[in-house]
Amino acid sequence: MIRPMEILTNPPREQWPMLTRRALADEKGRVSEIVADIMARVRTEGDKAIIDLEHRFTGADLQELRVSETEIDEAEANVPQELKEAIALAIRNIESFHKAQIHKAVEVETAPGVSCWQRSVPIDRVGLYIPGGNSPLFSTVLMLAVPARIAGCGETVLCTPADKNGRISPAILYAAKTAGVHAVYKTGGAQAIAAMTFGTDTIPRVHKIFGPGNRYVTEAKQQASTCGVAIDMPAGPSEVMVIADGNADPSFVAADFLSQAEHGADSQSILLTTDSRLADLVPQEIDRMLTDLPHAALASQSLLHSRIIVCPDNETMMDFANLYAPEHLIINHSQASELAEHVRNAGSVFIGPYSTESAGDYASGTNHTLPTSGYASAYSGVNTDSFTKKITFQHLTAKGVRSIGRAVEVMAEAEGLYAHKLAMTLRLQKVNN
Amino acid sequence: MIRPMEILTNPPREQWPMLTRRALADEKGRVSEIVADIMARVRTEGDKAIIDLEHRFTGADLQELRVSETEIDEAEANVPQELKEAIALAIRNIESFHKAQIHKAVEVETAPGVSCWQRSVPIDRVGLYIPGGNSPLFSTVLMLAVPARIAGCGETVLCTPADKNGRISPAILYAAKTAGVHAVYKTGGAQAIAAMTFGTDTIPRVHKIFGPGNRYVTEAKQQASTCGVAIDMPAGPSEVMVIADGNADPSFVAADFLSQAEHGADSQSILLTTDSRLADLVPQEIDRMLTDLPHAALASQSLLHSRIIVCPDNETMMDFANLYAPEHLIINHSQASELAEHVRNAGSVFIGPYSTESAGDYASGTNHTLPTSGYASAYSGVNTDSFTKKITFQHLTAKGVRSIGRAVEVMAEAEGLYAHKLAMTLRLQKVNN
Numbered sequence: 001m002i003r004p005m006e007i008l009t010n011p012p013r014e015q016w017p018m019l020t021r022r023a024l025a026d027e028k029g030r031v032s033e034i035v036a037d038i039m040a041r042v043r044t045e046g047d048k049a050i051i052d053l054e055h056r057f058t059g060a061d062l063q064e065l066r067v068s069e070t071e072i073d074e075a076e077a078n079v080p081q082e083l084k085e086a087i088a089l090a091i092r093n094i095e096s097f098h099k100a101q102i103h104k105a106v107e108v109e110t111a112p113g114v115s116c117w118q119r120s121v122p123i124d125r126v127g128l129y130i131p132g133g134n135s136p137l138f139s140t141v142l143m144l145a146v147p148a149r150i151a152g153c154g155e156t157v158l159c160t161p162a163d164k165n166g167r168i169s170p171a172i173l174y175a176a177k178t179a180g181v182h183a184v185y186k187t188g189g190a191q192a193i194a195a196m197t198f199g200t201d202t203i204p205r206v207h208k209i210f211g212p213g214n215r216y217v218t219e220a221k222q223q224a225s226t227c228g229v230a231i232d233m234p235a236g237p238s239e240v241m242v243i244a245d246g247n248a249d250p251s252f253v254a255a256d257f258l259s260q261a262e263h264g265a266d267s268q269s270i271l272l273t274t275d276s277r278l279a280d281l282v283p284q285e286i287d288r289m290l291t292d293l294p295h296a297a298l299a300s301q302s303l304l305h306s307r308i309i310v311c312p313d314n315e316t317m318m319d320f321a322n323l324y325a326p327e328h329l330i331i332n333h334s335q336a337s338e339l340a341e342h343v344r345n346a347g348s349v350f351i352g353p354y355s356t357e358s359a360g361d362y363a364s365g366t367n368h369t370l371p372t373s374g375y376a377s378a379y380s381g382v383n384t385d386s387f388t389k390k391i392t393f394q395h396l397t398a399k400g401v402r403s404i405g406r407a408v409e410v411m412a413e414a415e416g417l418y419a420h421k422l423a424m425t426l427r428l429q430k431v432n433n
Numbered sequence: 434m435i436r437p438m439e440i441l442t443n444p445p446r447e448q449w450p451m452l453t454r455r456a457l458a459d460e461k462g463r464v465s466e467i468v469a470d471i472m473a474r475v476r477t478e479g480d481k482a483i484i485d486l487e488h489r490f491t492g493a494d495l496q497e498l499r500v501s502e503t504e505i506d507e508a509e510a511n512v513p514q515e516l517k518e519a520i521a522l523a524i525r526n527i528e529s530f531h532k533a534q535i536h537k538a539v540e541v542e543t544a545p546g547v548s549c550w551q552r553s554v555p556i557d558r559v560g561l562y563i564p565g566g567n568s569p570l571f572s573t574v575l576m577l578a579v580p581a582r583i584a585g586c587g588e589t590v591l592c593t594p595a596d597k598n599g600r601i602s603p604a605i606l607y608a609a610k611t612a613g614v615h616a617v618y619k620t621g622g623a624q625a626i627a628a629m630t631f632g633t634d635t636i637p638r639v640h641k642i643f644g645p646g647n648r649y650v651t652e653a654k655q656q657a658s659t660c661g662v663a664i665d666m667p668a669g670p671s672e673v674m675v676i677a678d679g680n681a682d683p684s685f686v687a688a689d690f691l692s693q694a695e696h697g698a699d700s701q702s703i704l705l706t707t708d709s710r711l712a713d714l715v716p717q718e719i720d721r722m723l724t725d726l727p728h729a730a731l732a733s734q735s736l737l738h739s740r741i742i743v744c745p746d747n748e749t750m751m752d753f754a755n756l757y758a759p760e761h762l763i764i765n766h767s768q769a770s771e772l773a774e775h776v777r778n779a780g781s782v783f784i785g786p787y788s789t790e791s792a793g794d795y796a797s798g799t800n801h802t803l804p805t806s807g808y809a810s811a812y813s814g815v816n817t818d819s820f821t822k823k824i825t826f827q828h829l830t831a832k833g834v835r836s837i838g839r840a841v842e843v844m845a846e847a848e849g850l851y852a853h854k855l856a857m858t859l860r861l862q863k864v865n866n
Contacts, residue, residue, distance in 0.1 A: 082843050083843055083844070083847050085840070085843075086839070086840035086841075086843040086844050086847075087844070089544075089837065089840045090840060090844065092543075092544075093543040093544055093547070093549075093837070096541055096543045097539075097541050097543050097549045097551075100539045100540075100541045101539050101551060106530075106533045106534050107533075108529055108530050108533045108798065110525075110526040110529045110530050110797060110798035111522075111525075111526055111797070111798075114526070114792070114797050114798065116526075116530045116797055116798045116799050118530075118534060118816065121776075121777055121778075123810065123811050124777065124778070124810065134849060135848045135849045135850060136847070136848060136849075137848060138844075138847070138848070139844055139848060171847055171848075207810040207811040208811040222659060225667070226655060226667065228806065228807055228808070229811070230808070230811035230812055234658070234659065249859075249863075251859055252856070252859055252860070255852060255855045255856035255859050256856050258852035258855070258856075259850070259852045259853045259855075259856045261852070262850055262851070262852045262853070263850075289852070289855065293851055293852055293855075294849070294851050295849075295850075295851065295852070299852065337828075340826060343554075343824060343826075344554055344557065345554075345557070346824055347824070347825075348824065348825045348826070348827070349824060349825070349826045349827070350826075350827055351826060351827065351828040352828055352829070352830075353860075353863075354829040354830060354831060354833060354834045354860050354863075354864070355827050355828055355829045355833075356829075356856040356857055356860055357853075357856065358841050358845055358853040358854070358856045358857045359547070359827065359829055359833075359837060359841060359857070360825075360827055361841075361845075361853060362840065362841045362844040362845065362853075363837045363840045363841050363844065364543060364544075364547050364549055364827050364829065364833075364837060365541065365543035365544075365547065365549045365827075366549050366825040366827055367825065371822075373661070374661055375661070375663070376822065376824075377556065377557065377640040377822075378556050378640040378641040378662070378663035378822060379663055379822055380822040380823040380824070381823070381824075381825060383551065383823055383825075385818070385823075389804075389809065389810075389811060389812055389813040390813040390814070390816055390818075391776060391779055391780070391781065391782060391809075391813070391814075392780075392781045392782070392793075392799040392800065392814060392816075393773060393776075393781070393782045393783075393784060394781070394782070394783055394784065394788050394792065394793055394797050394798075394799050395769075395770070395784040395785055395788055396785070396787040396788045396789075396792055396797065397785075397787060398787060400787060400788075400792075400797075401787045401792075404522065404526070404792060404795075404796045404797060406519070407518070407519035407522045407523060407795065407796045408519075408791050408792060408794075408795045408796050410515050410516055410518075410519040411516070411519050411520070411523065411571075411572055411795045411796065412791055412794075412795065414516050414519075414569070414571070414604055415568045415569060415570060415571070415572060415604075416567055416568045416569075416727070417568060417692070417695055417696075417728075418695070418726055418727050418728065419688060419691035419692045419694070419695045419722070419726055419728070419732065420692045420695070420790075420791040420794060420795075421791070422688045422691070422692075422722065422726075423685070423688035423689050423691075423692045423789040423790065423791045424789055424791045424792070426682075426684055426685055426688050427685070427786075427787050427789055430682075430786075430787075431787070
């Protein structure tokens with residue numbers, strides 16, 4: 001390792017706010033302007049702007065933005081059988097967990113003659129964004145498209161950038177087809193988000209946009225959210241927190257750290273432990289593993305702002321974890337299940353030595369699109385509900401008007417809203433005649 | 434009426450996008466800068482900035498930002514008994530409907546030895562914003578504080594501006610106390626949102642901010658949402674759509690129109706009807722009612738961009754309604770229940786002649802904080818879930834590792850994430866030994 005990882009022993013609580021702070025994105029102003037220009041251009045020029053921008057950023061000379069049936073068939077032929085089987089297993093588990101989340105209608109007679117109910121209704125059109133680059137994130141396709149299908153969304157489209165030859169990774173196209181995506185478009189970055197926000201001749205306007213991306217994509221999603229489109233959640237660098245005691249295998253902890261670190265230089269891993277021996281062993285294991293790891297340089301960067309904190313007891317570890325609100329929380333501890341009961345802020349929790357984050361990243365059935373940067377204090381990860389909205393309904397009978405009519409009149413008058421009062425007075429007059 | 438309300442008969446579908454478009458807020462750039470300045474000032478100067486800004490905007494000379502116990506006791510003494518009883522009835526019904534929405538934990542064994550579950554956990558600290566002005570919106574206090582209490586939020590604070598004498602409406606303070614708000618602070622506008630976003634010596638930082646407001650508040654909430662705080666939903670002018678047939682009482686429809694119109698000059702009301710006679714009678718009723726209405730001038734402004742659309746059949750009305758995605762949808766129609774089954778996009782639906790919007794605004798039990806401006810296509814209104822986040826958990830046994838371990842290895846390798854693969858390989862080696 002270039003620099004030894006920071007190990008802190010029992011830092012005072014006054015330091016916790018600093019220790020739980022995430023690195024802030026810099027140059028937000030410039031990114032914001034570049035994105036605003038791209039959004040405006042796509043809004044006015046549509047497909048032409050997309051084709052120009054894709055050429056500029058990737059070198060691709062696209063004739064058609066929509067991926068053809070032929071391309072999808074070719075992709076299918078190029079995905080190895082073992083990967084197809086793994087994808088099938090992942091889809092089965094994701095389906096099983098996300099089907100159990102389907103919202104059941106709620107109905108209550110709140111007062112005599114007053115029925116109120118709440119129904120979950122799928123969002124008509126959803127857009128999924130999948131980044132390009134060296135790692136073809138087909139697993140994210142599954143995590144977004146499978147719940148969309150289970151929720152019953154009418155149309156699910158996916159945007160992902162093609163390479164300079166106009167090609168998309170076969171695994172992404174195969175995952176999209178298998179998980180029920182209706183159409184895939186070759187565009188990435190802010191222009192992809194702009195296309196799904198405003199619509200072009202080829203790419204439909206959607207009601208909600210999901211998926212990860214770099215800071216241009218993140219900024220574009222934020223701008224989209226003020227232009228009539230919903231987004232899944234704010235995005236930031238990925239992060240893992242591991243809580244471990246002396247019984248944890250240091251190599252398991254080290255591998256979990258590196259899984260996070262290989263995502264990118266800005267990823268963060270934090271180990272909380274009551275065992276100072278483990279605090280010493282984990283960095284040694286990491287050093288040993290790094291030599292064999294293809295993304296070692298990237299991972300080393302990330303490890304520079306990762307840290308190990310030795311805590312006096314379990315309660316302190318849980319307090320710190322709840323303040324940090326990690327995206328992923330691995331509890332590799334002999335009392336893992338008890339500690340998990342005290343989790344108040346986290347995206348997803350992995351309990352016990354065998355529940356590595358990779359399990360949930362790919363195939364256990366939980367979703368891997370999760371809140372980062374402390375947003376887990378208020379946001380849920382993507383789940384079946386993310387693809388629906390809840391609509392309330394009410395039906396008052398004449399009896400219902402008699403039950404609550406006078407209360408409505410009194411409250412409306414007290415707020416100085418006389419037409420609100422009148423609307424109920426007319427009903428009261430009718431039912432009392 | 435100053436100008437006759439626009440009546441359109443069977444407009445062609447090509448015109449629908451234009452007819453469902455909402456008025457856009459102007460001067461966004463300037464509002465955005467003013468708000469950014471206020472946010473930055475509150476962030477650095479805290480309470481001092483709040484006290485200065487409140488003095489500048491309201492003339493109030495505040496010594497203490499937090500409302501005292503004495504002020505709350507005085508408020509309670511000043512609320513008439515009949516209003517207290519109406520508030521008690523409303524709270525009972527809101528509680529009854531929102532308790533039924535409490536999320537039940539979901540648990541699934543997705544594969545042998547792989548248990549996944551999802552638990553709803555209350556957000557620790559939530560902030561409610563209640564605007565000042567002539568209408569003391571104590572009903573909104575109930576709509577936000579009651580579900581927060583039911584969800585189990587640890588701390589619920591409320592910000593609302595005081596008048597120039599440093600006073601807050603007794604009804605707001607009484608509602609806050611009765612609905613379980615923990616502390617009320619005398620501040621409004623962007624500075625109130627900034628205080629809850631960054632925290633000051635007096636006002637705590639919260640994890641999610643709820644509540645309506647003018648465009649400064651709306652802009653401040655948007656800016657807050659990029660500073661680590663969640664918000665309930667984007668806000669826009671209030672709106673109602675009424676679907677009615679020839680059996681609807683024109684005076685009911687007229688009063689429902691005016692209830693919307695009295696909210697503000699930018700409110701919008703739309704009537705869809707298959708009955709051209711009703712289309713003629715409703716404006717006459719509105720004219721008649723306007724003469725007695727205290728907010729007649731405001732309502733007349735709003736009616737300028739309200740309209741009546743005569744449609745050929747029920748299907749056309751439902752198609753138009755789903756494209757418009759109204760905040761409130763009143764179906765005052767002899768086949769109201771059947772039509773309600775076809776609602777795909779709306780905030781809250783009021784079925785039948787007696788279900789006036791006022792019922793849901795105050796006392797039926799449904800929430801009145803609802804998505805506007807077409808956001809109902811993707812957003813839910815405020816509900817019990819809005820005060821919680823869903824955390825997923827997983828536990829793999831040795832058997833679980835054998836069930837899905839190989840699939841995880843294959844997928845991780847295909848994404849080029851070798852540490853992800855290694856983390857599972859180490860577990861597989863352990864359980865296979």
